[in-house]
Amino acid sequence: FPSRKAMNESEDEPKDFIKLNCEKLSADEVSELVISPCCGAVSLFIGTTRNNFEGKKVIHLEYEAYSSMAEAEIKKICRDVRQKWPSIKHIAVHHRLGLVPVTEASVIVAVSSPHRVASLEAVQYCINTLKATVPIWKKEIYEQEYSWKENKECFWADVEQ
Amino acid sequence: FPSRKAMNESEDEPKDFIKLNCEKLSADEVSELVISPCCGAVSLFIGTTRNNFEGKKVIHLEYEAYSSMAEAEIKKICRDVRQKWPSIKHIAVHHRLGLVPVTEASVIVAVSSPHRVASLEAVQYCINTLKATVPIWKKEIYEQEYSWKENKECFWADVEQ
Amino acid sequence: MSCEVVALYFARSAELAGVRSEIISVPQQLTSLQLWEEIVKRHPRLAAIQDQVVFAVRQEYVLLGDQLLVLQSGDEVAIIPPISGG
Amino acid sequence: MSCEVVALYFARSAELAGVRSEIISVPQQLTSLQLWEEIVKRHPRLAAIQDQVVFAVRQEYVLLGDQLLVLQSGDEVAIIPPISGG
Numbered sequence: 001f002p003s004r005k006a007m008n009e010s011e012d013e014p015k016d017f018i019k020l021n022c023e024k025l026s027a028d029e030v031s032e033l034v035i036s037p038c039c040g041a042v043s044l045f046i047g048t049t050r051n052n053f054e055g056k057k058v059i060h061l062e063y064e065a066y067s068s069m070a071e072a073e074i075k076k077i078c079r080d081v082r083q084k085w086p087s088i089k090h091i092a093v094h095h096r097l098g099l100v101p102v103t104e105a106s107v108i109v110a111v112s113s114p115h116r117v118a119s120l121e122a123v124q125y126c127i128n129t130l131k132a133t134v135p136i137w138k139k140e141i142y143e144q145e146y147s148w149k150e151n152k153e154c155f156w157a158d159v160e161q
Numbered sequence: 162f163p164s165r166k167a168m169n170e171s172e173d174e175p176k177d178f179i180k181l182n183c184e185k186l187s188a189d190e191v192s193e194l195v196i197s198p199c200c201g202a203v204s205l206f207i208g209t210t211r212n213n214f215e216g217k218k219v220i221h222l223e224y225e226a227y228s229s230m231a232e233a234e235i236k237k238i239c240r241d242v243r244q245k246w247p248s249i250k251h252i253a254v255h256h257r258l259g260l261v262p263v264t265e266a267s268v269i270v271a272v273s274s275p276h277r278v279a280s281l282e283a284v285q286y287c288i289n290t291l292k293a294t295v296p297i298w299k300k301e302i303y304e305q306e307y308s309w310k311e312n313k314e315c316f317w318a319d320v321e322q
Numbered sequence: 323m324s325c326e327v328v329a330l331y332f333a334r335s336a337e338l339a340g341v342r343s344e345i346i347s348v349p350q351q352l353t354s355l356q357l358w359e360e361i362v363k364r365h366p367r368l369a370a371i372q373d374q375v376v377f378a379v380r381q382e383y384v385l386l387g388d389q390l391l392v393l394q395s396g397d398e399v400a401i402i403p404p405i406s407g408g
Numbered sequence: 409m410s411c412e413v414v415a416l417y418f419a420r421s422a423e424l425a426g427v428r429s430e431i432i433s434v435p436q437q438l439t440s441l442q443l444w445e446e447i448v449k450r451h452p453r454l455a456a457i458q459d460q461v462v463f464a465v466r467q468e469y470v471l472l473g474d475q476l477l478v479l480q481s482g483d484e485v486a487i488i489p490p491i492s493g494g
Contacts, residue, residue, distance in 0.1 A: 130494055
């Protein structure tokens with residue numbers, strides 16, 4: 001039954017790939033994780049370190065996480081994605097921790113689906129929700145000072161800032 | 162003036178990277194092209210070859226292009242993107258031609274911008290418009306037969322098909 | 323007055339025409355539908371896809387119809403079946 | 409009755425507390441605001457960010473307020489300043 005085997009989509013069960021560590025991120029690695037023979041679309045979002053914030057020169061970013069809870073919150077996002085877009089196949093969320101130099105990636109989100117609309121919408125939902133709910137913190141380090149950032153998506157952030 | 166130099170965003174002038182050839186595509190290569198020190202966001206779309214179409218097993222795809230016009234049409238898309246989302250920095254559109262085996266990428270679109278909404282919207286616009294306007298053709302090769310595909314976005318396609 | 327244009331065929335139109343490019347002699351001024359008829363005279367099998375093709379004249383899309391084309395020798399005229407890139 | 413929970417501090421809350429984790433003894437039942445007051449007693453500098461923090465109790469978000477917490481020894485209680493991942 002070789003052809004039946006190759007066609008059997010259930011052999012490529014939907015998977016969530018979640019990783020938080022200090023390693024440099026790779027778009028190739030993350031996209032390879034989610035590519036599936038029964039999918040025609042992979043959408044990725046890559047968050048990279050900018051060299052400036054309100055006119056101040058950014059030297060690098062430094063990330064820390066409540067890692068076990070962050071993974072649990074990312075799993076919740078994956079579960080929600082699968083409810084909203086049932087055709088989604090694989091989801092990968094890799095977040096780098098520690099120092100991230102300018103132009104390097106702090107986060108890569110990748111989603112595969114048979115057709116493109118689902119993966120495009122889902123990757124947008126993933127990164128928006130990650131910014132609102134996943135306990136990770138970013139310190140922006142300038143030449144003379146630093147600042148803890150606050151995502152505008154975080155509902156308990158100081159609205160006055 | 163080292164810091165002024167590093168901050169000078171105009172040194173990283175917006176660029177369009179367009180490539181159509183038979184080489185294997187790389188998400189890393191395409192994302193590296195568009196990453197910019199003044200951007201925090203890169204969005205990618207990767208179109209990959211599926212193993213099935215309406216129950217038929219797909220062996221591989223074969224692409225051909227009217228290359229000079231395809232490049233011109235992609236440049237038009239880039240120009241439109243920059244009008245719609247003026248914050249967009251770099252745009253890359255790589256389309257593979259010739260044989261593309263199952264799970265390999267036929268197209269990668271990548272867009273960078275300071276903040277993520279612009280790049281997420283623009284990458285979606287790019288792939289949607291590419292499918293509607295860029296003269297590239299895909300032949301789907303099954304075990305016993307083949308079929309020339311027609312994008313549903315192509316307005317002069319046979320609606321009856 | 324006639325001129326020599328470069329006719330280009332792709333995908334299904336190349337299969338039906340049995341050729342990918344050729345020089346053809348056509349009137350300098352004619353409608354796009356008349357141009358199509360000239361081409362179908364050379365390659366009758368193309369008639370099968372008349373409702374599913376457009377031209378690209380000097381790399382700009384032109385529908386088959388009453389639009390007047392003003393051609394010069396060396397111009398590219400491509401027969402464009404439904405596209406499927408991406 | 410009191411119990412020993414693991415208090416975790418991150419980012420600005422770790423800077424203000426001067427510690428990243430510690431075992432603290434707290435009542436088994438108290439509101440989340442009372443828990444916050446217990447913690448501010450130990451680390452008065454945290455008072456500066458009272459309006460900008462939430463708890464994570466056993467890794468679930470809890471706002472500072474009247475919500476009653478039922479704690480057990482070993483539970484994780486994290487002080488969560490505004491997040492900025494991505």
